[in-house]
Amino acid sequence: MAETVIEVRGLRTQFGPHVVHDGLDLDVRRGEILGVVGGSGTGKSVLLRAITGLVTPAAGRVRMLGTDMQDAREAELDALAARIGVMFQDGALFSSLTVRENVETPLTTLSHLDAETRESLARLKISLAGLPWSAGDKYPSELSGGMRKRAGLARALALDPEIVFLDEPTAGLDPIGAADFDELIRGLSTALGLTVFLVTHDLDTLYATCDRIAVLAEKRVLVTGTLDDMLEVDHPWVRAYFQGPRARAARGEEIATPPADA
Numbered sequence: 001m002a003e004t005v006i007e008v009r010g011l012r013t014q015f016g017p018h019v020v021h022d023g024l025d026l027d028v029r030r031g032e033i034l035g036v037v038g039g040s041g042t043g044k045s046v047l048l049r050a051i052t053g054l055v056t057p058a059a060g061r062v063r064m065l066g067t068d069m070q071d072a073r074e075a076e077l078d079a080l081a082a083r084i085g086v087m088f089q090d091g092a093l094f095s096s097l098t099v100r101e102n103v104e105t106p107l108t109t110l111s112h113l114d115a116e117t118r119e120s121l122a123r124l125k126i127s128l129a130g131l132p133w134s135a136g137d138k139y140p141s142e143l144s145g146g147m148r149k150r151a152g153l154a155r156a157l158a159l160d161p162e163i164v165f166l167d168e169p170t171a172g173l174d175p176i177g178a179a180d181f182d183e184l185i186r187g188l189s190t191a192l193g194l195t196v197f198l199v200t201h202d203l204d205t206l207y208a209t210c211d212r213i214a215v216l217a218e219k220r221v222l223v224t225g226t227l228d229d230m231l232e233v234d235h236p237w238v239r240a241y242f243q244g245p246r247a248r249a250a251r252g253e254e255i256a257t258p259p260a261d262a
């Protein structure tokens with residue numbers, strides 16, 4: 001079995017009295033695309049932020065790429081940060097910088113790179129994310145939503161990460177743009193051996209890209225498994241989500257239409 005690159009044990013996160021996760025365990029394996037799903041407010045984004053060190057857990061442990069994050073020194077956390085990439089829901093680009101400058105930002109941490117090499121690497125990542133060369137000279141406000149997402153992905157890929165975290169990458173995209181993005185993620189994962197932690201509500205994305213699914217409910221990871229495994233899970237939310245009409249459509253099953261005179 002593939003190496004575990006993220007190991008979460010007994011995670012508790014809370015904001016004041018509001019407990020989001022309690023006793024949450026999760027393993028992510030090298031090279032897989034793990035889809036993280038759950039109802040609105042179940043803590044998918046907070047889990048992504050807790051694993052990437054942007055939210056401090058109230059209890060529990062996160063071990064990523066061999067580093068115990070709660071015991072690590074600052075230098076170790078910096079080294080770890082260079083091995084992961086994060087794409088936030090809105091792209092989180094700096095509006096006053098061009099796309100190229102945005103993608104160059106993480107590269108400035110590599111002091112041995114001169115400006116010309118930084119620019120070439122940024123351009124490479126921009127085209128890897130499926131954007132035309134010319135997009136590098138544009139400001140985020142000059143791009144469509146789909147292009148902004150690709151720019152966010154290019155920035156997440158800037159440092160050749162081993163793991164990328166994607167928070168609802170297809171939200172707000174039209175179905176064709178979303179399908180293109182799914183293909184891009186799958187292609188990058190295969191070509192680069194990337195591990196992908198993918199938070200999504202999008203059933204089509206799950207079916208098109210994910211190797212495994214983790215379902216968040218009741219403050220923890222309720223179940224993990226393949227999409228086929230999800231059909232066997234006897235839990236009201238899991239049943240409604242994976243056996244509802246949208247899931248059936250995503251699987252390509254025919255949906256029975258009521259007779260005209262019904």
Ligand SMILES: Nc1ncnc2c1ncn2[C@@H]1O[C@H](COP(=O)(O)OP(=O)(O)OP(=O)(O)O)[C@@H](O)[C@H]1O
Nearest residue numbers: 015018020038039040041042043044045046047201
């Ligand atoms: N910085 C914060 N301060 C206080 N509460 C927060 C903060 N961030 C998130 N929360 C709360 O934590 C809970 C989980 O939020 P999160 O954004 O992770 O949900 P989600 O599962 O990603 O939801 P959605 O599917 O709607 O995006 C919510 O109740 C949210 O209000």
